[in-house]
Amino acid sequence: MTDLPILGAAMTLKDVEINRNWLLEMPRDLELQDFVPAEVLAGDWQSVVDEARRLLDGHRGRLGMHGPFMGLNVASADPDIRAVVAKRMDQALDVAAALDVTQIVIHSPYSTWMHNNLDNWPEQRQRVFELTHQTLDAAVKRAEDQGCVFVLENIEDKDPADRRKLIESFNSPALALSIDTGHAAYAFGSTGAPPVDYYVLDAAEQLQHVHLQDADGYADRHWPVGHGNLNWRAIFGRLANISSNPRLIIEIRDKSLIQASAAHLAALGLAQ
Template identity: 65%
Template structure:
C-alpha cells in the first residue's frame, strides 16, 4: 500500500472543513475551487486565502487552485476580451502566491470544431497558438516568478497532442499539461477520441496534474469513481510509467463522494 500513489482532491473551502481529516491523513494534494468566479477575484479573496491557511495548518501536501474560466477562452480574438482574460489569469496567480499554491488549472482552447477545422484555414493552427501566447504571456512570466505551474486541462480536446504542443511552445517550465479523465472519456465516447489512458501516454512527463472523475463517455458527469465506465486500471498503469509526479486530484460534482472514490481506487489496488 505504501508504494501506491496518494490521491488528493478538489473542493471548496466549505468542503475542506468537512474533509480536512482525510486531506491531512496522508497529506493529500489539494485544489481549491473557490477562485473560479469573477466576483470572488474582484472581491475580498484574501479572506478566503486566510481561511484556507487556517484549515491547512499542519498540511504538507501540494496546494493549488482551479483558475478562472467562466465566459472566456484563452484563444479569444477580441483584444478587449483578451485584456479581461489576462486580468483574470493574473488575479488567479495573485491568489496562488498568497496561498503558497504551486499550480493553477487553465482550460484548453481546443474544441471539437477546431479538430475538424483548424487545418481548413491557412495558418489556422498557428493563429490559435499565437492568440494563446498573446493572452497568456504575462501569466506565464508571473507563474515563473512565484514558482507556480499553469496546467492546461483538456475540455473538448479530441487530439491529445494538441495541448502538449501548445504547452511546449511557451518554452517554460511554468506551463505543463493536465488531464481530466471524464473529459477525455467524453471525447472518446462521443467524438471518437482515443481512450483515457492514451491521453496519459501522449502527455508523458509533461503531465503534472490529473482530474480524476468517472463518467459514461456521453457527458461531463463528475461522478464518484466506480460509478461510470472509465478504465481505471489502464489509466493508472499509464500513470505508473511516469516520473513527473502529477497531482492526482479527485474532482466530483458532489464532494461527498471523495472518500468513496479514494476507497474505490484502494479496492482496485491502484492508489491510496
C-alpha cells in the same frame, strides 16, 4: 511512480471541513475551487485566503487552485477578451502568491469544432498558438518568477497532441499539462477521440495534474470513481510509466463521496 500514488481532491473550503481528517491523514494534494468566480477574484479574496490558512493548518500535501475559466477563452480572436483573460490570470496569481499555491488549473482553447477546422484555413493551427501566447505570455512569465505552474486541462480536446504542442511552444516550466478523465471520456465516447489512457500516454512527462472523475462517455458527469465505465487499471497503468509526479485530484460533484472514490481506487490496488 514506484509506490502507490497518494490521492488528493478538489474542494471548496466548505468541503474541506467535511473531509479534513482524510485530507490531513497523509500528504494529500488539494485543489481549492473557491477562486474560480470572477466575483471572488475581483473582490475580497483575501478573506477567503485567511479562512483557507486556518482550515489548512497541518496540511502537508501540495496546494493548488482551479483558475478562472467561466466565459473565458485563452485563444480568443478579440483583443478586449484576451485583455480580460490576462487580467483574471494575474488576479489568480495574486491569490496564489498570498496562499503559497504552486499550481493553477486553466482550460484548453481547443474545441470539437476547432479540431475539424484547424486545417480548413491556412495557418489556423499557428493562429491558435499566437493568440494563446498573446493572452498568457505575461502570466506564464510571472508564474515562473513566483514558483507557480499553470496546467492546461483538456475540455473538448479530441487530439491530445494539439494541447501538448501548444504548451511545448511556451518552453516554460510554468506551463504544463492537465488531464480530466471525464472530459477525455466524453471526447472518446461522443466525438471519436482516443481512449482516456492514450491522453496520459501522449502527455507523458509534461503531465503534472489529473482530474479523476468517472463518466459514461456522453457528458461531463463528475460521478464518483466506480460509478461510470472508465478503465482505471489502464489509466493508472499509463501513469505508472511516467515520473513527473502529477497531482491526482479526485474532482467529483458530490464531495461527500470523495473518500469513497479514494477507497475504490485503493481497493483496486491503484492508489492510496
